[in-house]
Amino acid sequence: MILLFGFGGVGRTYAELLYERTGLRLCAVFDSGGGIAKKEGFTSDEVRQLLKTPRGAVVKSGVGRAAALDDALDMCQVVVDVSPPNYETAEPALSLYRRALSKGLAVVTANKAPLALAFRELAHRRLYYKATVMAGTPLVDLLMGLPPQKVLRVRGILNGSTNYIMTRVYKDGVPFEKAVEEARELGILEPDPRLDLEGLDPAAKLVIIANTLGVSLALRGVIRRPLAPLGPVTRYLATLDLETPRASVEPARLTEEDPIHVDYTMNAVEITTDVNTILIKGKGAGRKETAYVLLNDTLKALAH
Amino acid sequence: MILLFGFGGVGRTYAELLYERTGLRLCAVFDSGGGIAKKEGFTSDEVRQLLKTPRGAVVKSGVGRAAALDDALDMCQVVVDVSPPNYETAEPALSLYRRALSKGLAVVTANKAPLALAFRELAHRRLYYKATVMAGTPLVDLLMGLPPQKVLRVRGILNGSTNYIMTRVYKDGVPFEKAVEEARELGILEPDPRLDLEGLDPAAKLVIIANTLGVSLALRGVIRRPLAPLGPVTRYLATLDLETPRASVEPARLTEEDPIHVDYTMNAVEITTDVNTILIKGKGAGRKETAYVLLNDTLKALAH
Numbered sequence: 001m002i003l004l005f006g007f008g009g010v011g012r013t014y015a016e017l018l019y020e021r022t023g024l025r026l027c028a029v030f031d032s033g034g035g036i037a038k039k040e041g042f043t044s045d046e047v048r049q050l051l052k053t054p055r056g057a058v059v060k061s062g063v064g065r066a067a068a069l070d071d072a073l074d075m076c077q078v079v080v081d082v083s084p085p086n087y088e089t090a091e092p093a094l095s096l097y098r099r100a101l102s103k104g105l106a107v108v109t110a111n112k113a114p115l116a117l118a119f120r121e122l123a124h125r126r127l128y129y130k131a132t133v134m135a136g137t138p139l140v141d142l143l144m145g146l147p148p149q150k151v152l153r154v155r156g157i158l159n160g161s162t163n164y165i166m167t168r169v170y171k172d173g174v175p176f177e178k179a180v181e182e183a184r185e186l187g188i189l190e191p192d193p194r195l196d197l198e199g200l201d202p203a204a205k206l207v208i209i210a211n212t213l214g215v216s217l218a219l220r221g222v223i224r225r226p227l228a229p230l231g232p233v234t235r236y237l238a239t240l241d242l243e244t245p246r247a248s249v250e251p252a253r254l255t256e257e258d259p260i261h262v263d264y265t266m267n268a269v270e271i272t273t274d275v276n277t278i279l280i281k282g283k284g285a286g287r288k289e290t291a292y293v294l295l296n297d298t299l300k301a302l303a304h
Numbered sequence: 305m306i307l308l309f310g311f312g313g314v315g316r317t318y319a320e321l322l323y324e325r326t327g328l329r330l331c332a333v334f335d336s337g338g339g340i341a342k343k344e345g346f347t348s349d350e351v352r353q354l355l356k357t358p359r360g361a362v363v364k365s366g367v368g369r370a371a372a373l374d375d376a377l378d379m380c381q382v383v384v385d386v387s388p389p390n391y392e393t394a395e396p397a398l399s400l401y402r403r404a405l406s407k408g409l410a411v412v413t414a415n416k417a418p419l420a421l422a423f424r425e426l427a428h429r430r431l432y433y434k435a436t437v438m439a440g441t442p443l444v445d446l447l448m449g450l451p452p453q454k455v456l457r458v459r460g461i462l463n464g465s466t467n468y469i470m471t472r473v474y475k476d477g478v479p480f481e482k483a484v485e486e487a488r489e490l491g492i493l494e495p496d497p498r499l500d501l502e503g504l505d506p507a508a509k510l511v512i513i514a515n516t517l518g519v520s521l522a523l524r525g526v527i528r529r530p531l532a533p534l535g536p537v538t539r540y541l542a543t544l545d546l547e548t549p550r551a552s553v554e555p556a557r558l559t560e561e562d563p564i565h566v567d568y569t570m571n572a573v574e575i576t577t578d579v580n581t582i583l584i585k586g587k588g589a590g591r592k593e594t595a596y597v598l599l600n601d602t603l604k605a606l607a608h
Binding site: 017021022125130135136137138139140141142144145146147148149259273275276277278279280281282283286288289292293295296299303 | 451
């Protein structure tokens with residue numbers, strides 16, 4: 001039984017796929033307007049009803065009964081967090097994780113903020129977070145398979161929307177401001193576009209990658225420069241030197257042959273270890289991609 | 305406490321790294337000549353002594369006492385199999401796994417044969433096998449992070465030694481027979497070179513990939529054509545269509561731009577799902593790379 005915290009695009013797609021592809025049920029859904037719960041879990045019909053409900057209005061949907069978060073936690077085994085990131089305090093998600101984990105629930109999340117601000121505290125085997133980096137590409141699972149192979153360096157294009165913008169500018173000749181507008185219209189820009197354009201989103205991903213590899217790195221420790229066009233093959237480059245450690249997100253010109261040179265919303269990561277160099281490319285954005293990876297983590301959480 | 309089954313190149317490197325990088329100990333080592341065991345685990349000095357012992361002679365090393373496999377199993381928590389693959393019967397590894405798993409031990413393996421011949425029987429949460437595919441690149445962990453994302457197709461260069469041979473032939477102008485000889489001298493060819501040159505090794509990897517993704521595929525179900533030079537960018541291409549399912553290993557000409565076109569001992573895999581296309585490149589061979597991934601699986605096995 002799953003408590004879904006957040007009911008926007010990814011949350012709705014997750015709910016649909018959960019009922020379509022698994023035998024699992026939601027027992028509670030929370031959005032910005034409050035939450036509803038049902039001990040036996042919502043039926044498919046009730047979820048269809050919820051999917052027709054406008055944003056922020058699940059309590060008015062007529063499905064289930066209005067519930068407090070603490071009561072809902074007692075009905076569920078897994079909390080799935082798809083609420084928007086809050087890079088100031090990580091709230092309300094951070095408090096929710098603390099309560100859920102202390103009650104013995106598992107937490108599955110696509111929300112980077114709590115991990116970016118409090119990874120060490122949350123580092124816990126019942127926290128599943130591969131949806132926070134590279135959407136449908138399970139990079140985090142691959143990273144966890146590396147130690148004690150020693151990772152020296154990670155370089156990557158970790159933000160799909162800014163990579164889309166730079167590809168439109170230099171590959172397709174679209175002016176920068178217009179490309180930003182396009183990204184907004186496509187729904188691939190964060191509601192607060194500074195998270196993308198000033199690099200907070202890829203910086204949070206570097207923090208998650210570093211800590212996953214056992215290297216302590218704080219969000220304020222990542223050097224960030226805002227996105228700006230510099231000329232052909234400008235990309236918003238995220239770099240992590242794990243030996244210093246030093247982390248940065250900045251616009252940079254790549255060569256055409258650079259293995260991490262990818263176009264549009266694709267992401268690419270190059271991992272250099274003491275014995276290997278690994279390259280991974282895959283989609284870095286998308287509701288369905290993110291929802292699938294959340295589902296994989298949900299199934300893992302329930303199997304352990 | 306670990307039982308090491310096989311004490312050739314990878315086994316010895318594993319033993320060294322185990323003592324160097326973790327606090328764990330070997331309690332038993334078996335090679336083709338028999339096995340030795342010690343309840344408290346071997347000391348670093350004893351392992352150094354073992355590393356000086358010729359192949360097949362651990363029982364004559366003067367370390368520990370000669371032991372039967374069943375007695376050794378009772379002293380250990382994890383079996384690590386680095387014995388050579390036997391694609392006829394998968395023995396003696398297959399019987400060892402059955403005994404170890406039934407006694408509640410975990411099995412960590414780099415040996416493809418038992419999985420290629422009996423995946424369904426062995427599919428068990430206490431069997432860890434990411435060292436069987438792509439050496440130091442944890443592809444298997446990434447694959448396990450995909451479902452219920454639906455994988456439609458996998459294409460790849462999964463055999464480092466034949467890719468080395470074909471790169472030498474067409475990139476460096478070396479005659480085919482000489483390139484084969486070089487691969488043998490470098491120690492990257494299997495002791496029975498037909499496993500590489502007739503595609504049994506990449507076919508076994510396809511079987512492991514398919515079954516990891518929940519699709520039943522048997523080794524005899526993989527179409528295999530022997531390696532042969534066809535002209536520039538000839539690669540030994542492994543293809544898996546998961547919908548039919550159909551699997552093949554055959555020489556094929558790739559375009560220069562093909563994302564899975566890699567040189568020398570590199571491996572590359574392209575995974576097409578219903579919502580994503582993922583490309584992974586990394587080393588596909590190497591003692592140290594394989595030993596590291598075995599160590600990661602050992603640590604995982606002991607944590608669960």
